[in-house]
Amino acid sequence: MKNKEIGIKICMGTGGIAAGGTQVMEAFTEHLRSSGIEASVEKRCSMHRVGCRGLCAKDVLVDILIDGDKTTYQYITSEMVPRIVKEHLIEGAPIEEWTVGEDYHNFHRKQVKVVLSDCGNIDPEDINAYIAVGGYEATKAAVKSMTPEEVIDIIKKSGLRGRGGAGFPTGLKWEICNKIQSDHKYIICNADEGDPGAFMDRSVIEGNPHAVIEGMIIGAYSIGAAGGYVYIRAEYPLAVERLKIALRQARENNFLGNKILGRGFLNFDIKIKLGAGAFVCGEETALIASIEGRRGMPRAKPPFPVYSGLWGKPTVINNVETLANIPYIMRKGAGWFSSYGTEKSKGTKVFALTGKVKNSGLIEVPMGIPLREIIYDIGGGIEGEKALKAVQTGGPSGGCIPADMIDIKMDYESLAQAGSIVGSGGMIVLDEDDCMVNVAKYFLQFTQAESCGKCVPCRIGTKRLLEILDKITKGQGTEDDLKLLEKLGSDIKSASLCGLGQTAPNPILSTLKYFRQEYEAHLEGRCPAKVCRDLLTYSVIEKFCTGCGACKRVCPAGAVTGEKKKPHTIDSSLCIKCGACFDVCKFKAVAKE
Amino acid sequence: MQDLKTLEKIAAGHIGEKGGVIAILQEVQDALGYIPEEAVNWIADRLWIPRSAFFGVATFYAQFYFTPRGKNIITACCGTACHVKGSERLINGIARELNLAGGQDTTPDMEFTLEKVNCVGACSIAPVVIINKKVHGKAGADKIRKELKALRKTDKNAAAVEETDEE
Numbered sequence: 001m002k003n004k005e006i007g008i009k010i011c012m013g014t015g016g017i018a019a020g021g022t023q024v025m026e027a028f029t030e031h032l033r034s035s036g037i038e039a040s041v042e043k044r045c046s047m048h049r050v051g052c053r054g055l056c057a058k059d060v061l062v063d064i065l066i067d068g069d070k071t072t073y074q075y076i077t078s079e080m081v082p083r084i085v086k087e088h089l090i091e092g093a094p095i096e097e098w099t100v101g102e103d104y105h106n107f108h109r110k111q112v113k114v115v116l117s118d119c120g121n122i123d124p125e126d127i128n129a130y131i132a133v134g135g136y137e138a139t140k141a142a143v144k145s146m147t148p149e150e151v152i153d154i155i156k157k158s159g160l161r162g163r164g165g166a167g168f169p170t171g172l173k174w175e176i177c178n179k180i181q182s183d184h185k186y187i188i189c190n191a192d193e194g195d196p197g198a199f200m201d202r203s204v205i206e207g208n209p210h211a212v213i214e215g216m217i218i219g220a221y222s223i224g225a226a227g228g229y230v231y232i233r234a235e236y237p238l239a240v241e242r243l244k245i246a247l248r249q250a251r252e253n254n255f256l257g258n259k260i261l262g263r264g265f266l267n268f269d270i271k272i273k274l275g276a277g278a279f280v281c282g283e284e285t286a287l288i289a290s291i292e293g294r295r296g297m298p299r300a301k302p303p304f305p306v307y308s309g310l311w312g313k314p315t316v317i318n319n320v321e322t323l324a325n326i327p328y329i330m331r332k333g334a335g336w337f338s339s340y341g342t343e344k345s346k347g348t349k350v351f352a353l354t355g356k357v358k359n360s361g362l363i364e365v366p367m368g369i370p371l372r373e374i375i376y377d378i379g380g381g382i383e384g385e386k387a388l389k390a391v392q393t394g395g396p397s398g399g400c401i402p403a404d405m406i407d408i409k410m411d412y413e414s415l416a417q418a419g420s421i422v423g424s425g426g427m428i429v430l431d432e433d434d435c436m437v438n439v440a441k442y443f444l445q446f447t448q449a450e451s452c453g454k455c456v457p458c459r460i461g462t463k464r465l466l467e468i469l470d471k472i473t474k475g476q477g478t479e480d481d482l483k484l485l486e487k488l489g490s491d492i493k494s495a496s497l498c499g500l501g502q503t504a505p506n507p508i509l510s511t512l513k514y515f516r517q518e519y520e521a522h523l524e525g526r527c528p529a530k531v532c533r534d535l536l537t538y539s540v541i542e543k544f545c546t547g548c549g550a551c552k553r554v555c556p557a558g559a560v561t562g563e564k565k566k567p568h569t570i571d572s573s574l575c576i577k578c579g580a581c582f583d584v585c586k587f588k589a590v591a592k593e
Numbered sequence: 594m595q596d597l598k599t600l601e602k603i604a605a606g607h608i609g610e611k612g613g614v615i616a617i618l619q620e621v622q623d624a625l626g627y628i629p630e631e632a633v634n635w636i637a638d639r640l641w642i643p644r645s646a647f648f649g650v651a652t653f654y655a656q657f658y659f660t661p662r663g664k665n666i667i668t669a670c671c672g673t674a675c676h677v678k679g680s681e682r683l684i685n686g687i688a689r690e691l692n693l694a695g696g697q698d699t700t701p702d703m704e705f706t707l708e709k710v711n712c713v714g715a716c717s718i719a720p721v722v723i724i725n726k727k728v729h730g731k732a733g734a735d736k737i738r739k740e741l742k743a744l745r746k747t748d749k750n751a752a753a754v755e756e757t758d759e760e
Contacts, residue, residue, distance in 0.1 A: 014713075014714065014715050014728060015715055015717060015718055015730065017728065018718055018727075018729065019718070019730060055717075056715070056717035056718055057717050057718065059718075194712070195712070196671070196674075196676075196712035197672050197673030197674050197712060197716055198712070199712075199715065199716055202714040203714075234619075234656060235711075235712075236713075236714060237726075273616075274615075274616075274619060276618075276654035276655070276656040276657065277654050277656035277710075277711075278654050279711065290615065291612060292611070293611070293614035293616075293646075293650070294614070294649075294650065311611070352717075354673075354674035354716035354717055354719065355677050355678075356677065360674075360716070360717040361717045362717075395673065428673050428674060428677065430677060434677055439677070442673065442676050443673075556689050578682070578685055579682050580686065580689075583682065583686075583734060
């Protein structure tokens, strides 16, 4: 391997670190030294941590580049490193059985990466890595040779719409703010990714924080803002850390601070504000209240923040993904960006594909791609060859798309028509084992707990909805309850103050629309998917029971009795239906009905 | 109050600042592990901000705690992906393992606190449990039980060492 250039890239997003990425990196450092490779190729051996490349289910993913020739390994642990160093790096023979298979390539084949194009390729903690792939060129071009109006014109032409969920045209928002006269203006990056089941913004910031910062700088230049904030969840410690490093490096390189790039009139800096665990703060007026140090409660609009926002000043709030698109649009042109997507939804969208799908992870696809291609081509189909039941999009504000509508196009308009939303991009795949009433109840528990309490329809309405759902999952519901859910749901939607309440009934309304028969089964005391606890009974199947006693030991209620090596029995009057016996039994001798 | 120096330092960083209430509370919790009522009163008086502004904020956000927390923090994710992959049963199992009675989140010996969070954003490795800031993906009941046992053991050893030291 002498005279060769060796590169090692290790996936170190939250997923990669959880799978042991740090240990893998340490093992490489140690074995490179002890094997003498480091000395023999001198500075031509480099190791990089990189951000998320999407397929977190196969972490730790490691790229080995020898003279640019790339081999990707999956499921790597620190114990496997010595063999990779010996056979691949020293002897030059990649270890075939550890490399990624066809599904890894299929996962990437139908994706189009704009926002994620550099995620997973560059070291997120090194500004030079971002600059080497063209980073901050857009900033230089904009600041040195374009007027703010010219920048806004490009963004308008690209057709970029807000990726946080609402889909408002970004260029238009900037234009409105640009035209307002004010001594102070602000730009805020909304990284309060509170939707359960969504991690697009976390991955983008962990994988390429400079793209977000560059988007903010260009935005600030366009609207004339001197102050910027990134409002980010405290639950994302790694993203916060990488953002801090990136901001420091950007300041050192004079992309932030006073007289940016030597332009005397241009001062702009960015502060980080940590969220404190309130979903409603993703709503822009609540987010502003939170930055101002108050309870994060939304207020009535208008006035919109672009007229009166932070401290009463004109404020533009853009989502992480929206901002990360900006540098690429500026560099490659509005026409290039708008060549992707549909007539009204341009460009690409990042989705967090999770749940009962084989290849779960972070994906970026052109707007308008059929859902089927996402689930079966990129996602590789359903786990365990079970039947697809539905796909939930848009989190607690969204709805479920049933399996028979799987050819739907993923864009703002088509999803709205189907009673769901693109939302921020969470996409949870549900199979035959998932109970739709339980899923609706799950989301209502969430929105009810996160309702800020300011307006009555949301505060009391979500509580009542949840009570009715609770009744239904206990087998005590009636036909009238279903009608009440629909009536109350539509009332809450039209009467609530902010987006949280206006969308909270969606999970119920869409499951009622497409899965009414499941609700009806619950009214008769059955849960077809065998999920709702109160409608289940556990019993021992005698012929399978070996009398090992595992269930007896684990039962917290003392409901299991029986002698050793003889079939046990479950006393249903004592059983609390926790399912511990079902989980622990190795012989499938516990039946759940 | 024994933490006066810490509080003085925190307050000093926010004199005359607009909108610092959340950041102050976060710093107090970082330093003391939770937010004692008297600490808030002291800082509020020191900075001429109404006490109610602090308590209004502290009770609004899920991140703030008014009671001391255990030595080991177990954070169970309740996001959608974790939910469909059985987090509810997993969490009930952990609560049973720690002998936490209904509604309790910290063990009486102050060794463990079990908390739920909405989503940690690591959905592709669901279900996720974070033990003392280390993320455990695809967390099965067995795996977590082993981790908890190991923690108990190290804690007991540490306690034994302390006792011998005192002798």
